[in-house]
Amino acid sequence: MDWLNAIVQGTLLGGLYVLFAAGLSLIFGVMRLVNIAHGDLIVLGAYLGLTVTTTVGLHPLAALVIVVPAMGLIGYALQRGLLNQTLGDDLLPPLLVTFGLSVILQNGLLELYTADPQKMDAGALETASVTVGGLTLGVLPLLTFGFAVAVIWGLQWTFYRTGLGRAFRAVSDNQDIAQLMGLNRRHIFGLAMALALAVTAIAGILLGIRTSFDPSIGGGRLIFGFEAVIIGGLGNLWGTLAGGVILGVAQTLGAKIDPGWQILSGHLAFLIILAIRPNGLFPRIAA
């Protein structure tokens, strides 16, 4: 029963990692960009949520209504203003520019909010739980997992059922020809980053309700998201969902053996999968 509990809790924890990963997966799928600052943007989302809840007095979940569009706008501006200039055949510019951005974000947050750990107050939601078949499940982890499934489903639907998704796939396939068809890739990339950061806002707020956070934790969130993407297989959104769950379960199982092993066992699970299945469990596009 203990072990079953660990697996179930790990699955729900994986929901948070799916939310970390979804934006990363989307951006890579559309423009082959890997954003090193992704984790810091998640933390930025958490801080924006904190500011909204403390100044306006909204519940953190209600703050989503403000933070999600705000992060979307930031994403569009960031892409058009900065990241579009780095795209091309050379790998270094996007990598180093997003790395620089990561340092700027981290220290900017440090300057604004200090290094003190912060947390968002979600009231009764934080402790509420339901009992299912002898297992006690937190309402917040359940809600997070629900968000994760909804986000993946929503992105999948956008990609394969809407004109925007068609444009994403066309630009991803062949930028020049897409441009000939009247699609401005700079605008499309901006929209993709806006969507990715909108998802990141959800991730940041749920992170900030669940645990305390400070400006330095972005790198770790990037790594979790990245591991979920690779485990699931590049370019496969449902694979990313599976990857996040596997990572979460590996962590809770590791923690069960020894609390100090929680994060480490997640990394080891990732490395083992990388050794056995280099393209992830459900690959769609080659890395």
Added chain:
Amino acid sequence: MSLQDYTVTRSSQAARVAAVLGALALIVLVCAPWWAGRADMRLMGELFLYLALASLWNLMAGYAGLVSVGQQAFVGFGGYVLFALTMFGGLHPLAAIGLAGLLGALVSMPVAVLIFRLRGAYFAIGTWVIAEVFRLGFAQISALGGGSGSSLPVAIVKSLASKRAMRESISYWLALGAAVLVVGCVYLFLRSRKGLALTAIRDNELAAASLGIDIWRAKFTVYVVTSALTAMIGALIFLQKLRISPDAAFSVNDWTAFVIFIVVIGGIGTIEGPIIGTLVFFALRETLADLGTIYLIVLGLVAIVMMLRAPKGIWGLVRSRFDLQLFPLGYRVIAPKPEKEA
């Protein structure tokens, strides 16, 4: 002018002047314990170690296309190996530094096999995962102080030299020696056949493969060699600090972010770049460090602007204006001087 009149040469006037000036500067630097104060020597020692780290990162990223954000894995590994071997193996610190390099090479091999499966930017994050695994792993070893770390016992420090001034001089010379060794190794490596292969890969991976260059092996070699040398530098760094903890040893900011800024600002893919970048970085740090986080934000901005506006860094700007090469790597074709207009 017939074709025979053209000469192909590696050397140039600037390179010969640079070699002479470099040798003179080296002599002056070696004599630093007799002319520099303690604080200056410590600063210079740190500068040399950063120069070594930057040259190594530049070899990987600028020449082999292996952009790593996880070299702190080997800095920390080298530091911890130094502590473990001297504290529990009873080794002399200098022997431990050498062994740190050897062990670094051994450890980097399976790591390379694993993370070379990731391409491009994903490779970069993969190296970061490895560094995290190292950090969390060493934090589990209670004999080395676990998460809070440990200090180097006084007896071991004294084994280097009994007098403090002598210890500081040795420390300084080791750092200087490491920088010279690394820059020299990188230069000689790039001039060798393997180095040429590397440059070919950087310029065009497909064409290089079709010419029969084993890309995987070339990159593997670079990764293992740089990891070994990085581990040795790491051991030196923590021999100076005398204290180690997982967070300090595997800090992505200290051992990767700063190193990347140095290389980007100085000029990636050139030997001169890291040297200039290190000087600029330390000049900025000494003047702006009081600003704390603002200083780091400025560094980030400078790196971004540099990458977008001058991707070849300061040295790239200098070179495009003056056609200089202080470390002659490429061959130059020199047209004969027209003797008389016909």
Added chain:
Amino acid sequence: MPDPILQMRGLTAHYGDFQALYGIDMHVDPGEVLAIIGANGAGKTTLMRSVTGLLRNGANQIRYRGQDISRLRADQVARRGLAMVPEGRQLFPSLSVKENLMIGAQVGRKGPWDLGAVYRLFPILDERKDQQSISLSGGQQQMVAIGRALMSNPDLLLFDEISLGLAPIVIKDIYAALPGIIKDGMSAIIVEQDIAQALKVSGRVYCLQEGRVSLEGASDKVTREEISRAYFGIA
């Protein structure tokens, strides 16, 4: 005589240090079918990339309907009614046949061409509309590429090497469909390696050689000798 729909004056183009076009003067009249011929490397593809906006050119070198388009992006040029059937078809592999066609309609120009009209022109595409575009045969892919360009209801349609890599029988079918495509006052530029085919469907012809126009004339007037001189640079 009506104003030309497309006019190039002293068009130059560079790839880095390499100059590919040296002062091209060329025009297309409304409703006209123009052929451009030339050997490999003569600059035909560069010319197409310049006109469509994939390559930036100097100001005022290309005018479309009297307006300077030489510094516009490709998507802005497309919105003004200039479409291309690119060399090698270049369909979007992760889009179905129908989605490929719908991408063509993205510019939102009104006109006779919609999904139904394209399916009437190429009925096989209706049957295959939900297939992945790259699972089709070469000829069918070419139909998708043509349909995709038509969906934008262009005023000027560029065909870049449409017979390249196709079987002769398929080429015949494609060219047989051309009169049904180029109608209602639409103009077209046909870039072709197959000189006979190009001359047959066009009213006027330009020949390029090493980035310059080496011959211009009515397609039914130019002689074989003139063409071989202009094409190969030898008498």
